[in-house]
Amino acid sequence: MKALVRLSDRLGQRAEAALGPAVLPSLARFTFAATLLVYYWKSGLTKLDGGLTGLVSPSLGAYAQIFPRAMAAAGYDASQLAGWQHAVVIAGTWAEFLLPALLLIGLVTRLAALGMIGFVLVQTATDLVGHGALSDPAALGAWFDRAPDAPILDHRLLWVTVLAIPALMGGGPISVDALLRRRAYAVSG
Template identity: 45%
Template sequence: MSTAIKSLTTVYHRIFGTVERIADAWLLGLLARFAFAAVLWGYFLNSAQTKVGDGLFGFFSIQPGAYYQIAYPAVEAAGGDIGAVSFFPWGLMVVLGTYAEFILPLLIVIGLFSRLAALGMIGFILVQTFVDITVHQIGAEAVGSLFDRFPDAVIADQRLLWVIPLAVVVLKGPGLLSVDAVLGRRRFNTATPLHAQA
């Protein structure tokens, strides 16, 4: 009996060890970026578009709604007058937050500066969560709780699941199907002398 269990364990470890070795370098990062693109890229792109004007030149125009979404306490303190909101720190936060919502997801999806972009998105999600809870004061039912039997709380459950693929990219990289991998191969090929490649 123990010989059969030992044989099964050996076969199990060989199979999944081989799968892990083959897939580790390219699959995890690719799957994490695919999940992010499929589930969250449209969400962040839509959210970012509500903060800028229409058209090509509108992209460079931060709309009042961005201030209400990101810096509501400062807008409220200024009596609703966006022009009275100081640029530092509030206006700067609005500008950086708005363009980060465009740029960081794009970098993750194409796999360029992926680890840094994913780390930035994790920070973005944490700040977004803090603002939702403290500034927008969403209700306890939307915040939810971890380790309960309800898997659909907007904050506790969903945002934790948002962060996991990003953490995979930070820890494992974007995978071989990424701009980072192409640039890395190009740099390696340039740095390697011709006689070493033969």
Template identity: 45%
Template sequence: MMTILVATASLHDRAFGWIERQLEPWFLGLSARLIFSSVLMVYFLNSAQTKLGDGPLGLFSPSIGAYAQIVPPIAEAAGYDVNQIAFMPWGLIVLAGTLAEFILPLLIFIGLATRLAALAFISFIAVMTFVDIHFHAVGAETIGQLFDSVHNSAILDQRLLWLMPLLLLITKGPGILSVDYLLTRWLGSESR
């Protein structure tokens, strides 16, 4: 009986070891980037577009809608007049949030500065969650809780799932099918 268990364990280790060696250089990073991007890139790009100010440089002068979404009590206190809101810190926070919604999903998608972009996106999600809970006064059912029977709370359950591919990208990197890998190879060949 022990021989059968040892043989089965050995076969298991060889088979899955071979699969792991074949997939290791490219699969996890690529799949994490594509899963994150297919679920959230368009969502965040659309959200960022609602924050643009007027004209071709609207990305750098967010609209009052951006302030209302990111720092609602500040926008309300200013009577929804952007000119009445101090750049430091509120304007800077709104500008950074708007730029992050545009830039970070694209960096993750193409695999450029992937680990930093994923880390920055985790910070963005944390700030977004704080704003949703404290400034938009969402209810407990929207926030959710860990290890409950409800599997689809809009904040805790969904955002924990958003974090998984980002954590994978931070720890494993984007894989060889990424701009990061191409740059590493190119810079490595330049130094020779």
């Protein structure tokens, strides 16, 4: 049995050393692009009523999505919200476009992945508290149950796990980061 464990360890260590840094970040970025890129861009588009001017003056829906309770309390009049709330809505709108794009091309990948993790955590808090998913067992779900499809706990954990790979390992060999790194070493080398 010891021989089998040692063989498995040796093969695993070789595969990890040879393929891990190349395959994992690229696979994680591909997985993000294939499953969440369009989701975030379409969500961002819902915040742009007037086209590109929505990047500085988001739609009423943007405020209602991000601050549902505050908007209800203000009678759905965004002008009644505080300045910091306007800044959060504008930053959130920009983030839904920029962070996924940066991950897609692999530019400042670690920072973009950390930003997306933060975005997912804020999005989750908004869904739980602002939109009431905390009191909706079907949306909230549970870990360690037999159903892997709860929109909040199950999906968001998978999203954060996929994003943790480029946050820790970078963009991989097929990224703008890698291209810039190769050029920097060629110039200084």
